[in-house]
Amino acid sequence: MSPAVAAAPVRRRRDSTRPRLAPWLFLSPAIVLFVLFLVIPMGYAIYLSFVALRVEGGAFGTRQQVFVGLENYVDALTDPELLASLGRLATFGVIAVPLTLGGALLFALLLDLPRVRFARFSRTAIFVPYAVPGVIATLLWGFMYLPTTSPINFLLTSVGLPPIDFLGPQGIYGSLANIAIWAGLGFNMIILYTALRSIPVEMYEAARLDGAGEWQIAWRIKIPLVAPALLLTLIFSLLGTLQAYSEPTTLKSLSNSISHSFFPLMKVYRDAFGLDNVSSAAAMSVVLALGTLVVSLVLLRILQRRTFEEAK
Amino acid sequence: MTAVTTAPHAAGPRRRPGARVIPTIILLLGALYTLFPVFWVVMASTKTSGELFSTFGLVPGTGFFDNLVALSVFEDGKYWKWALNSLIYAGGGALLSTLVSAMAGFALARYRFRGRGVLFTVLFAGVLLPGITLAIPQYFLISALGIANTHWAVLLPSIINPFGIYLATIYAQGSVPEETLEAARIDGASEWRNFRAIAFPMMLPGLVTVFMLQFIGIWNNFLLPFIMLSDETKFPLTTGLYLLLNRGTGTPVLYTYAIMGALLSIIPLVTLMLLLQRYWKLELLSGSLKG
Numbered sequence: 001m002s003p004a005v006a007a008a009p010v011r012r013r014r015d016s017t018r019p020r021l022a023p024w025l026f027l028s029p030a031i032v033l034f035v036l037f038l039v040i041p042m043g044y045a046i047y048l049s050f051v052a053l054r055v056e057g058g059a060f061g062t063r064q065q066v067f068v069g070l071e072n073y074v075d076a077l078t079d080p081e082l083l084a085s086l087g088r089l090a091t092f093g094v095i096a097v098p099l100t101l102g103g104a105l106l107f108a109l110l111l112d113l114p115r116v117r118f119a120r121f122s123r124t125a126i127f128v129p130y131a132v133p134g135v136i137a138t139l140l141w142g143f144m145y146l147p148t149t150s151p152i153n154f155l156l157t158s159v160g161l162p163p164i165d166f167l168g169p170q171g172i173y174g175s176l177a178n179i180a181i182w183a184g185l186g187f188n189m190i191i192l193y194t195a196l197r198s199i200p201v202e203m204y205e206a207a208r209l210d211g212a213g214e215w216q217i218a219w220r221i222k223i224p225l226v227a228p229a230l231l232l233t234l235i236f237s238l239l240g241t242l243q244a245y246s247e248p249t250t251l252k253s254l255s256n257s258i259s260h261s262f263f264p265l266m267k268v269y270r271d272a273f274g275l276d277n278v279s280s281a282a283a284m285s286v287v288l289a290l291g292t293l294v295v296s297l298v299l300l301r302i303l304q305r306r307t308f309e310e311a312k
Numbered sequence: 313m314t315a316v317t318t319a320p321h322a323a324g325p326r327r328r329p330g331a332r333v334i335p336t337i338i339l340l341l342g343a344l345y346t347l348f349p350v351f352w353v354v355m356a357s358t359k360t361s362g363e364l365f366s367t368f369g370l371v372p373g374t375g376f377f378d379n380l381v382a383l384s385v386f387e388d389g390k391y392w393k394w395a396l397n398s399l400i401y402a403g404g405g406a407l408l409s410t411l412v413s414a415m416a417g418f419a420l421a422r423y424r425f426r427g428r429g430v431l432f433t434v435l436f437a438g439v440l441l442p443g444i445t446l447a448i449p450q451y452f453l454i455s456a457l458g459i460a461n462t463h464w465a466v467l468l469p470s471i472i473n474p475f476g477i478y479l480a481t482i483y484a485q486g487s488v489p490e491e492t493l494e495a496a497r498i499d500g501a502s503e504w505r506n507f508r509a510i511a512f513p514m515m516l517p518g519l520v521t522v523f524m525l526q527f528i529g530i531w532n533n534f535l536l537p538f539i540m541l542s543d544e545t546k547f548p549l550t551t552g553l554y555l556l557l558n559r560g561t562g563t564p565v566l567y568t569y570a571i572m573g574a575l576l577s578i579i580p581l582v583t584l585m586l587l588l589q590r591y592w593k594l595e596l597l598s599g600s601l602k603g
Contacts, residue, residue, distance in 0.1 A: 041449035151369025
């Protein structure tokens with residue numbers, strides 16, 4: 001672990017100021033851990049996705065791993081349960097992602113305005129949920145939703161309005177999205193706010209003197225300039241959405257509307273540990289990982305092209 | 313709420329009186345929305361399990377200390393074991409992770425060597441790889457190593473953080489001047505000394521951010537301990553509170569434990585975050601893709 005060893009061979013070649021061994025020694029812990037916990041598991045998942053357990057040799061045969069080609073993938077991609085879970089995830093994402101990013105952008109723009117009161121307090125308060133784990137956020141909101149403890153429904157019914165069925169088959173999407181929005185608003189707001197703060201004031205001072213309203217300045221100058229940061233938050237949000245697991249799993253304890261295969265990762269977990277069908281779980285993991293990778297790379301491509309053009 | 317009056321009174325009304333009332337109100341509504349569940353859990357923690365289901369959610373009850381004691385003695389103080397475990401996983405994991413990221417970031421930013429470009433691309437692909445899809449194969453690996461259901465099963469996979477390495481690289485590029493390292497080399501400093509005595513202090517503000525992001529990431533992680541651990545005494549708070557809530561369906565008194573447990577677990581992290589807020593360099597994130 002001690003890169004101090006690097007000094008010896010380096011110092012011997014006095015003419016060179018470009019050490020060769022040192023960077024590798026500095027990188028070695030990272031590389032070892034990266035291979036051990038990312039490359040090998042990923043490789044193993046890919047291997048598992050191409051094999052299946054089969055009983056060989058008639059009635060007294062043993063279960064053996066055999067190569068089955070793309071069979072697991074065909075099964076996964078035609079599995080109505082997986083497709084349904086992807087559909088549910090999409091419904092959830094379509095509500096949660098635009099509202100999180102829209103809200104974060106709105107708050108960031110408002111914070112960036114001059115002469116706004118309580119800005120520091122609001123900024124801090126909106127950022128607080130970032131430090132609250134998904135399980136605990138779900139626990140808090142879960143009790144807001146639970147008919148017997150919900151203060152919202154208590155107020156609604158006390159003025160004679162019907163209670164909201166937060167945990168019912170329809171309401172569950174909005175309820176889950178609300179937890180994601182609550183948890184994600186602050187972090188995205190801070191990223192966009194710091195991006196806004198890095199815009200030189202001269203960029204819009206002239207427009208302000210010309211009598212442009214703050215709305216116009218925001219729309220025409222500020223938003224285009226923070227577009228790269230906005231795209232970054234979009235990537236983070238999509239990655240987060242695809243990995244949604246702890247919130248629905250926790251809320252499942254309080255709601256019958258969430259099944260064991262409600263979201264893709266819940267199905268992967270259930271197949272691997274509940275049904276002992278590791279190959280199917282591995283194939284789905286690989287499909288999900290590839291899907292995420294493709295989406296993020298496309299977005300990054302757009303992002304890099306944009307920043308490159310700005311640099312020119 | 314004391315340090316908020318940054319907008320000077322005199323400058324405000326001169327241009328457009330009252331123009332900032334609506335933005336202020338919208339921001340305060342945002343704050344109200346985020347603080348509402350926190351306020352609710354503070355109130356709920358004071359209620360006995362009878363009061364929890366019978367009284368209005370936003371008024372206090374009478375059972376705060378009883379709840380605190382009941383949670384503390386629950387199954388031989390299991391809750392506090394979970395809290396300690398969370399601290400070990402998040403604190404130890406984030407510390408080691410920051411060190412590994414700092415060394416790797418320094419090497420990627422300040423040395424030119426064959427394979428550097430490839431390495432950077434591979435690490436970056438690791439950022440985009442949804443970590444969660446790795447959790448199941450990671451479990452098989454951890455089992456094969458014979459350390460499933462130990463603290464190491466959660467700690468070891470938490471140390472490698474491609475995003476942390478990426479941020480450390482960006483930060484080292486911006487904060488450690490190559491000339492300083494060259495000068496030290498001419499004076500006979502070893503490469504390790506260059507890192508420890510020159511680069512590391514210069515990178516420290518950025519490394520605080522890497523540490524905080526990873527600390528919160530591990531502290532909030534649910535799936536990894538959920539998959540790796542079956543022994544309840546090794547659980548962190550997230551899986552522990554999930555367990556309480558899950559069992560609570562049959563025994564409502566566990567709900568009051570879960571509520572008290574949730575409140576206690578939020579306090580240290582929110583405090584830490586607020587205290588360290590000024591040391592955070594989150595512009596590192598928004599600026600990180602411009603290079």
